[in-house]
Amino acid sequence: MSEDSATPRKNGIAPQKVLGIFALAMINVAAVLSIRNFPSMAVYGWECIGWYIIGTVLFLIPISLAGAELATMLADKDGGVYAWCKEAFGEKGGFTAIFCEWSNNLVWFPTVLAFIASTLAFAISPDLASNPVYLFVVMMIAFWGTTAVAYFGENLSSKFQNYGVILGSIIPSILIIGLGVYWSVSGAAIVLPPFSLGEIVPTLDLSTLPFFATVILLFAGMEMAGFHALETRNPRTDFPKAMAISAVIIFFCTVIATLAIAFVIPADQLNLAAGVMQAIEYFFTALNIPGAIAPMAVLITIGGVVSLAAWLIGPAKGLGVVANEGNMPPLFNRTNKYGSPVAVLVIQALIGTFISLLYVFLPSVNQAYWVLSAMTVELLCIVYFLIFAALIKLRYSKPDAPRPFKIPGGIPGIWLIGGMGAFGVLFAFGVGLMPTGDFTSAEAVSYTLGVLLGTFLLAVPPLIFLKMKKPGWIVSGSKGG
Amino acid sequence: MTQGNNGSWAVILILMLFFMLPIGWLLVTYTAEPYHVVSGEPLREAVQAAGITVVNATDTTWPVGGAVGGKTYTLSDESGNIYTIQTQAFDSVESRDAAVQLYNSQSIGRGRPVGKLIIIGNYLIYVQPYTGKILKKIAPELRKLQAA
Numbered sequence: 001m002s003e004d005s006a007t008p009r010k011n012g013i014a015p016q017k018v019l020g021i022f023a024l025a026m027i028n029v030a031a032v033l034s035i036r037n038f039p040s041m042a043v044y045g046w047e048c049i050g051w052y053i054i055g056t057v058l059f060l061i062p063i064s065l066a067g068a069e070l071a072t073m074l075a076d077k078d079g080g081v082y083a084w085c086k087e088a089f090g091e092k093g094g095f096t097a098i099f100c101e102w103s104n105n106l107v108w109f110p111t112v113l114a115f116i117a118s119t120l121a122f123a124i125s126p127d128l129a130s131n132p133v134y135l136f137v138v139m140m141i142a143f144w145g146t147t148a149v150a151y152f153g154e155n156l157s158s159k160f161q162n163y164g165v166i167l168g169s170i171i172p173s174i175l176i177i178g179l180g181v182y183w184s185v186s187g188a189a190i191v192l193p194p195f196s197l198g199e200i201v202p203t204l205d206l207s208t209l210p211f212f213a214t215v216i217l218l219f220a221g222m223e224m225a226g227f228h229a230l231e232t233r234n235p236r237t238d239f240p241k242a243m244a245i246s247a248v249i250i251f252f253c254t255v256i257a258t259l260a261i262a263f264v265i266p267a268d269q270l271n272l273a274a275g276v277m278q279a280i281e282y283f284f285t286a287l288n289i290p291g292a293i294a295p296m297a298v299l300i301t302i303g304g305v306v307s308l309a310a311w312l313i314g315p316a317k318g319l320g321v322v323a324n325e326g327n328m329p330p331l332f333n334r335t336n337k338y339g340s341p342v343a344v345l346v347i348q349a350l351i352g353t354f355i356s357l358l359y360v361f362l363p364s365v366n367q368a369y370w371v372l373s374a375m376t377v378e379l380l381c382i383v384y385f386l387i388f389a390a391l392i393k394l395r396y397s398k399p400d401a402p403r404p405f406k407i408p409g410g411i412p413g414i415w416l417i418g419g420m421g422a423f424g425v426l427f428a429f430g431v432g433l434m435p436t437g438d439f440t441s442a443e444a445v446s447y448t449l450g451v452l453l454g455t456f457l458l459a460v461p462p463l464i465f466l467k468m469k470k471p472g473w474i475v476s477g478s479k480g481g
Numbered sequence: 482m483t484q485g486n487n488g489s490w491a492v493i494l495i496l497m498l499f500f501m502l503p504i505g506w507l508l509v510t511y512t513a514e515p516y517h518v519v520s521g522e523p524l525r526e527a528v529q530a531a532g533i534t535v536v537n538a539t540d541t542t543w544p545v546g547g548a549v550g551g552k553t554y555t556l557s558d559e560s561g562n563i564y565t566i567q568t569q570a571f572d573s574v575e576s577r578d579a580a581v582q583l584y585n586s587q588s589i590g591r592g593r594p595v596g597k598l599i600i601i602g603n604y605l606i607y608v609q610p611y612t613g614k615i616l617k618k619i620a621p622e623l624r625k626l627q628a629a
Contacts, residue, residue, distance in 0.1 A: 036587060040595045106500070108591065115586035130546045130579030207562075207610035214592035221591065268553070271543055271567070275583050278544040331489035347493075351500060358504070359582075366581050366600055367511035373585070373593045375503060380591055428592075436597050437616030438608075438623065446510070454503035461499050470488055 016154055016339065019232045023158045024225040024242035025249070030165040031221030031310035033250045035172050035257075035300050036115060039279035042261040043270045045192050046199035051215045052255050054202065060219040062421030063384065064247045065407050066391045068240040071226045072404040073394070075235035079321035080227035080314060081387060088390035088397065095327055095462035097386040098318040102348070103458045104379040105315055107372055109308070109352040110359035113139035116304040122277040123297035136360045140353065142305055147349045150313045153338025154231045157313055161306050168303030172296060173253035179287055180260020191266045213377075213431035216424045219250065220380055223387065227314035236404035276300065316344045326474030328465055333473075371450060374432050378455040381429035388422040514600035516574035519626060523601050524554055524568045527622035533558055533615055543569045545583060547576020551604070556615055564615045567607040580605055601626050 019027075041048045070084040077083035079094070081101060086094025117138035121128035128134045149160050184190060193199065204212065225242055229235050261270075265282050277297055284292045320341025323332035334343040359369070394401070395414045407417050433451055435444035528535055537555040542548050551569035558564075571577035577600070584607075587594045596609030601623060608616050 032590070034590070037589050040587065040589050043595070103500070104591075111586050111588055114582055118583050118586060127546050129583060130576050132575075135582070210593075210610065211595060214589050214595070217592045218590040271541075275545070275587050281544070329489035329492050332492070347496075351496075355500075355504070358508075362508070362513065366514060366585075366598060368507035369585055370593075370597070371507055371511065372504065373588070377592055436611040437614070438597075438599055438611070438620040440620075450503075450506065450510070454506070457499050457502050461495055464495055465492060468488060468491060473488060 016231060017233045018155050019158055019228055019238075020234075021238045021241045021245065023162055024228065024232060024238055025246040026162045026165045027158070027225045027228065027310055027314075028222050028242065028246035029169060029249050030161045030306040031224040031314070032219055032246070033165070033169045033173065033253055033303075034307060035169065035176075035280075035303055036276050037218060037254065038176070038258045038261050039265075039270050039276050041254075041258045042265065042279070043267050044202075045262050045267060046195060046259075047202050048258050048262065049200040049255060050202040051211070052218075052251070052258075053200075054212070055215040055218045056251060058420055058424035058427075059216050059384075060222065060247055060251065062388065062417050062424070063219070063222045064243045065417050066387055066421060067223050067226055068243040068405045069403055069407050070387070070391060070394070071229060071239040071243075072236045073401055075229055075232075075239070075404075078230045078324075079318045080229065081223055081383060082318040082321055083229070084226070085386045085390045088393040089386070091325075091327060091466060092463060093386060093390070095322055095466060096459060097383050098315060098322060099462045100379040100386075100459050101383045102315040102319050103461075104376045104383070105311055106348065106351050106355060107376045107458075108311070109143065110139070110356040111373070112304055112308050112311075113143055113356055114359065116142045116301055116308065118275065119277055119297050119304060120301040122281075123294040123301070132360050136356065139356050139360070142308065143352060143356065144349060146305060146309045146312050147345050149309060150316065150345055151336065151338065151340050151342060153336075153340050154228065155338075157309065158228075158231075161309055164302055164306030164309070168299050168301070168306050170249070170253065172299045172303065173257045175296070176257040176260050176283070177253070179283070179289075180257070180263050183260070183264050183287065188264075190263045192262055209431050210434065213428040216428045217377065217380060218254075220384070221310065222247065224310050224314045227317045240405040312345075312348070316341055316348055319344045322462075326471075327462075327469060329470075329473055370436075371447060371454070374447075374451045375454040375458060377432045378429055378451060379458055381425040381432065382455075382459060384425040385422055385429070388418045388425070392418040392422075514627070515602070516577060517602040519570075519602040519604055522552065522568070523604055523623070523626045524552070524566060524606055524619075527619045527626060528554070528556060530622045531618040533618060536563070541567060541569070543567075543580070545576075545580050547571045547573055548580065558615050558618070560614075562614070565609070566615075569605050569607075570603050571605065572603075577603060577605060599623060 044051060074083050074087055082094045082098035085097040114135060117135045118129040120138060149157050232238055261283060264286050265279060269282060270279055280296055281293050284290055322328060332343050336342045392414055395411060407413050433448050435447040439447055525535060534557045535554055536557050538552045541553045542550045549570050549572050551567060553565060553567045556564045556566060581598060584594055584598050589595060596607055597611040599606040599608060
C-alpha cells in the first residue's frame with residue numbers, strides 16, 4: 001500500500017493525511033511533558049536525575065522504541081494501541097488494552113480538569129480555587145471545549161495541539177530553564193549541595209517504593225501519536241523520527257527545568273501539598289519578577305488543556321475504531337464528516353462530566369479518591385504491559401512482517417527492551433496494590449482486594465461486549481453528528 | 482426497537498454499571514471526613530502516644546486559601562530513620578476540602594501525587610513517605626483523634 005494513499009476507514013471515510021513529524025512529536029510532548037511534575041521532582045534535588053534515569057530506562061526508552069516499531073509495522077492499521085495489541089493477541093487483547101486506557105482516562109479527567117481550573121484561578125484570583133462553582137464551570141468549559149476541538153477532526157486538533165504545546169509546555173519549560181541558568185550565573189546562592197555522582201543515586205528502600213512506581217509512569221503517553229497512524233503523511237519514516245524528537249524534548253525539558261527549580265527553591269519550601277503554582281510563585285518572587293506569575297499561570301493552564309486534548313482524543317479514536325470494526329453497537333460507531341468518533345466523544349464527555357461532578361461536590365471523600373486513583377494506575381499498567389507483550393510476541397508470530405523501524409539486537413534486543421518495559425509496569429502494578437501505612441490490617445486487605453476488583457470491573461467490559469457481539473453491529477459507511 | 486438498538490442500550494447499561502460499581506463501593510466504604518476543630522497539636526499528641534521522638538518542629542503556613550498555620554515535624558524512630566510530616570489547620574470545611582482537591586490534582590505524570598494527605602477534623606496531615614513504619618505506629622493514635 002502506498003504510504004501516501006488515503007486508506008479508507010471501515011466507515012467509508014478517508015482520513016485526511018495532515019500530520020508530519022513535527023505534529024506527531026507535539027502530540028506526544030503534549031501528552032507527557034507537564035510543568036506539574038517539576039516541583040514534586042525538584043524536592044529530591046540532584047537525586048531527581050537518578051529518578052529520571054530510572055523512569056527513562058524502565059519506561060521512556062522502551063515505550064518509545066516499542067511505539068516506533070509497532071507504529072511503523074502497522075502503519076496502515078487504524079487504532080494505535082488497539083491495532084498493536086489486536087495484531088498480537090486478537091480482538092480480546094486489543095479491545096482490553098484500548099478500553100483500559102479509555103476507562104483510565106475517565107477517572108483521570110477530573111484530576112487534570114481541577115488542575116486546569118485551580119491554575120487559572122491563580123492568574124485571576126487565587127481564592128477562586130476554593131469555590132466549587134468556579135471550579136466546576138471552568139472544568140466543564142475546558143472539557144467540553146476540548147471535546148469540541150476533537151469533534152472538528154484531525155486538522156484542527158493537530159493545530160490546536162501544536163500551538164498549545166509550544167505555548168503551554170515548551171515555552172514555560174524553557175523559561176524556567178533560562179531563569180535557572182540566569183540564577184546560577186548571576187552569583188546567587190544555589191540551594192543544592194555541590195554536585196557529585198553520589199548525589200544523583202536515588203534512595204531505594206521500602207519507603208521509596210511508591211515513588212519508584214510513580215516515576216516509572218512519569219513518561220506515560222508516548223504511545224499517543226500511534227492513534228493517528230492513518231492521518232500521518234509518511235508513517236513508516238515519520239513515526240520513529242517523531243518518537244525520537246519527542247523523547248529528547250521531554251527528557252531534557254523535564255530534567256533541566258526540574259533542576260532549575262531545585263537550584264532556586266529550598267526543598268523544605270517546596271510544599272508539595274500546596275501545588276505547582278505556589279512553587280512557581282516562590283521561583284519568580286526569588287528572581288524578582290513577580291509580574292511573571294500570572295502570565296505563567298495562564299501558560300501552564302494552556303499546557304494542561306493540551307495535555308487533556310492529547311489524552312482525550314487518542315484513546316477515543318482507538319475506541320472509535322473498535323466500534324467501526326463491529327465490536328460495539330452501531331450507536332458507538334458514529335463518525336462525523338471530519339472523521340471524528342463523535343459518539344465515543346459524547347459518551348466520554350458525559351461520563352467524565354458525571355465523575356467531575358462527584359469530584360468537585362464530594363471533595364472530602366479523600367480516601368475514596370485515593371483508592372480510585374490507585375485503580376487508574378493499575379489500568380494504565382495493564383495497557384503498557386499488553387503493548388510490551390505485543391512487541392515481543394509479534395517478533396515470534398510475525399517475524400517476517402516488514403518493520404521499517406526495527407529495535408536492534410534481534411530476539412535478545414526485543415526481550416531486553418520489551419522485558420525492561422514490562423518489568424517496570426508490572427512493578428508499578430504491584431506497588432499500586434500496597435496499602436498506605438495508616439490502614440489497619442482489615443482495611444489493608446479491603447484496599448488491596450478493592451483495587452484489584454475495581455480494576456477488574458473497569459477492564460472487563462470489552463470481554464462482555466465481545467460475547468454480546470452481533471453481525472448487525474458492523475455498519476459500513478455509518479455517519480452521524 | 483431494532484436489534485442493534487437493543488445492543489446499544491445493553492452496552493450503555495453495562496458501561497454505567499461497571500463504572501458505578503467501583504465508584505459506588507468507594508463512596509459507601511470511605512465516607513466523608515467530618516470537619517471539627519481539633520485543639521492542641523494533633524500530630525504531636527499522636528507521635529508522643531506512639532513513643533516516637535520529635536526531633537524538631539517549626540511553624541509553617543501553607544500558601545493556600547484558608548490555611549491558618551501548622552507545623553513541620555521532623556520525627557525519628559528507634560532505628561534512627563528520619564521522617565518529615567507537615568500539619569496544617571484550616572478555617573473552614575470549604576478551604577480544607579479545596580486544599581485536598583488541589584493536592585489530588587498535583588499528580589506526577591499519570592500516577593498519584595507524592596505522599597498522602599490524612600484528614601483530622603480541621604487539620605490536614607501530609608505524610609511522605611506513606612509506607613514507613615512511623616505512619617503505621619502513629620495511625621492508631623490519629624484514628625482516635627479522627628473519631629473524637
